[in-house]
Amino acid sequence: MKKAKRAAKWQRDPEGMRIRILEAAKKEFAAHGLAGARIDRIAAEADANKRMLYYHVGNKEDLYLAVLEAAYEKIRAEERGLDLEHLDPSAAIARLIDFTWNYFIRNPEFLALLNTENVAKARNLKRSTKVKSMHSPFVEMIRTIVDRGVKTGEFRVAMDPVQLYISIAGLCFFYLSNSATLSFIFGRDLLKKDAKEERLQHVIMLVLAALTGRSDATLAPLAELREPHLA
Secondary structure (H helix, E strand, O other): OHHHHHHHHHHHOHHHHHHHHHHHHHHHHHHHHHHHOOHHHHHHHHOOOHHHHHHHOOOHHHHHHHHHHHHHHHHHHHHHOOOHHHOOHHHHHHHHHHHHHHHHHHOHHHHHHHHHHHHOOOOOHHHOOOHHHHHHHHHHHHHHHHHHHHHHOOOOOOOOHHHHHHHHHHHHHHHHHOHHHHHHHHOOOOOOHHHHHHHHHHHHHHHHHHHHOOOOOOOOOHHHHOOOOOO
């Protein structure tokens, strides 16, 4: 009877079931990695069964790749909604940094997935036919902001947009992914609210100083740079 109910649920809402499977798989892979993840736990969390999961999503490696692709698609989609093109160049870069920092904080599973895939030398991600195409519009958006800043004289350096984004992501990622060891070594709780706000301000000022050539680059308050749901 229970199996019949699950099958009926799948038939009524196949896309909803797929979303639940991907969400359950994301948590499982983030917590245990690809090798340690268990399909039966994913199926139980999604209220599915292994037969349905294999039939509609594929084997564990295929499911893992689908989770990776969905994770990248989610962050790229939210970045597109930042409306950076209509901000002054410095404010646009500051909003991008603020978003990246808070996205990493809100989505620790994303950081865990990145760590797992980097240990694997991107072996699974290399099978994707989607991920590279997701990044091209995002890179061009950053390039446009930087070029606009150079043309107006706001920026002195026409940075490579890929290098710029890697620097932004790295400045945020390393702090958060290594907060336990760094907190112990330096005798600070780096995840306290004030410490996280101080780090965000530091990253924004560091990146803007590199772009503008000024160490006194000033900004509007962070609340003014954020999207309404982040302020």
